[in-house]
Amino acid sequence: MKTDKERKFENIVKKHKTTIYTVCYMFSKDNEQVQDLFQEVLIRIWQGIDSFDNKANIKTWIYRISLNTCISLQRKKRKKTLPLDMDINIFEDDDEDSKQIRTLYDRINLLQPFDKAIVLLWLENQSYEDISLIMGISVKNVSVRLLRIKEKLKTISND
Amino acid sequence: MEKEDKMMNDELMQMKKQIQILHNKLKKQQIVNEKIFRNSVKNSMKIFNDMDKYSLVVAFILLVLCMSVSYFLFDKILYSLIFFLFVICMETFVYFYSRKEFKTNDIMTNDIVELSKKILHMKKIQDKFLAIDIFLAIVFGFWFLYDWVNGLGHFFKVNVYGGVFGLVVGLALWWFGYRRQQKILKNVITQLEQITKGANQI
Numbered sequence: 001m002k003t004d005k006e007r008k009f010e011n012i013v014k015k016h017k018t019t020i021y022t023v024c025y026m027f028s029k030d031n032e033q034v035q036d037l038f039q040e041v042l043i044r045i046w047q048g049i050d051s052f053d054n055k056a057n058i059k060t061w062i063y064r065i066s067l068n069t070c071i072s073l074q075r076k077k078r079k080k081t082l083p084l085d086m087d088i089n090i091f092e093d094d095d096e097d098s099k100q101i102r103t104l105y106d107r108i109n110l111l112q113p114f115d116k117a118i119v120l121l122w123l124e125n126q127s128y129e130d131i132s133l134i135m136g137i138s139v140k141n142v143s144v145r146l147l148r149i150k151e152k153l154k155t156i157s158n159d
Numbered sequence: 160m161e162k163e164d165k166m167m168n169d170e171l172m173q174m175k176k177q178i179q180i181l182h183n184k185l186k187k188q189q190i191v192n193e194k195i196f197r198n199s200v201k202n203s204m205k206i207f208n209d210m211d212k213y214s215l216v217v218a219f220i221l222l223v224l225c226m227s228v229s230y231f232l233f234d235k236i237l238y239s240l241i242f243f244l245f246v247i248c249m250e251t252f253v254y255f256y257s258r259k260e261f262k263t264n265d266i267m268t269n270d271i272v273e274l275s276k277k278i279l280h281m282k283k284i285q286d287k288f289l290a291i292d293i294f295l296a297i298v299f300g301f302w303f304l305y306d307w308v309n310g311l312g313h314f315f316k317v318n319v320y321g322g323v324f325g326l327v328v329g330l331a332l333w334w335f336g337y338r339r340q341q342k343i344l345k346n347v348i349t350q351l352e353q354i355t356k357g358a359n360q361i
Contacts (some may be wrong), residue, residue: 017185018182018185018186021185021230022178022181022182022185025181025185049182067334094245095178097183097184098184100176100177100180101177101180101181101184103177104174104177104178104181108174122180123174123177123178153170153171154170
């Protein structure tokens with residue numbers, strides 16, 4: 001018999017796993033690190049599920065947890081974790097889709113972690129208001145940063 | 160300049176398409192959130208061990224109390240000593256067994272089927288102890304009253320009321336603790352069953 005918390009957790013992960021995975025992929029160097037980050041995000045969601053206000057936007061909350069976890073853990077030494085079963089390996093698979101994703105990954109990874117998070121949210125079609133909520137900066141700051149990021153990406157592609 | 164901007168826009172659009180490709184790939188991905196469940200098992204077993212530790216301390220205090228009372232009652236409550244000694248031995252056994260078999264690292268890494276078997280075994284041991292405990296507690300209850308009647312003479316009434324009250328409260332607390340521990344073990348077993356059956360795939 002599952003508890004309410006477990007059911008709630010399962011529903012959240014089912015609904016938002018793609019979002020969590022996308023963030024983890026963009027902040028990892030290999031599949032193993034994706035797994036580490038993904039597990040850590042799940043643990044933080046599990047720990048924070050009781051304090052989550054149901055009236056708040058769940059997607060914003062998921063993005064905030066995922067990005068905070070990835071940005072903070074990326075700098076830390078990797079912990080040894082149990083392997084999760086994964087069917088795909090974007091870093092090694094040789095199909096056309098994986099190549100496309102690697103191109104995206106290479107571009108995004110030229111940016112600093114904070115800028116990387118902002119551009120990722122923008123690519124995920126999040127509004128400026130939502131990006132400002134998730135990242136904890138003003139809407140104006142989001143638009144200025146995005147402009148700079150686009151400029152930086154432009155310079156990189158010209159090079 | 161206009162051409163450059165168009166190129167940039169094309170590139171950003173391409174990035175948006177690429178992220179969509181990533182989404183499509185990830186939608187097919189299944190997650191076995193085993194670690195989460197193992198963490199939950201670990202936390203449950205910690206509560207279980209803590210409860211056992213507190214029971215052990217309470218049983219020890221009661222034993223000391225019994226010994227001091229028996230000094231005044233001219234060794235009339237020998238049976239109480241036997242009862243509490245048994246409780247202490249039982250709690251000590253469960254505590255150390257649990258500590259030995261369910262180390263935090265083992266819960267996180269051991270084979271999940273083996274872990275389930277161990278917890279099931281632990282639940283059975285607790286059930287056996289309960290059967291012995293109930294038998295001893297009934298005999299103890301009667302003996303306890305008998306000892307007090309003989310040992311206290313004219314203070315009989317007041318002390319028997321106190322003794323019976325203490326006994327009822329003690330048994331209620333003990334029953335509550337036992338039920339709670341059994342519930343923890345039952346939940347843990349259910350969770351482990353879900354993991355082994357792959358029911359927790361998201």
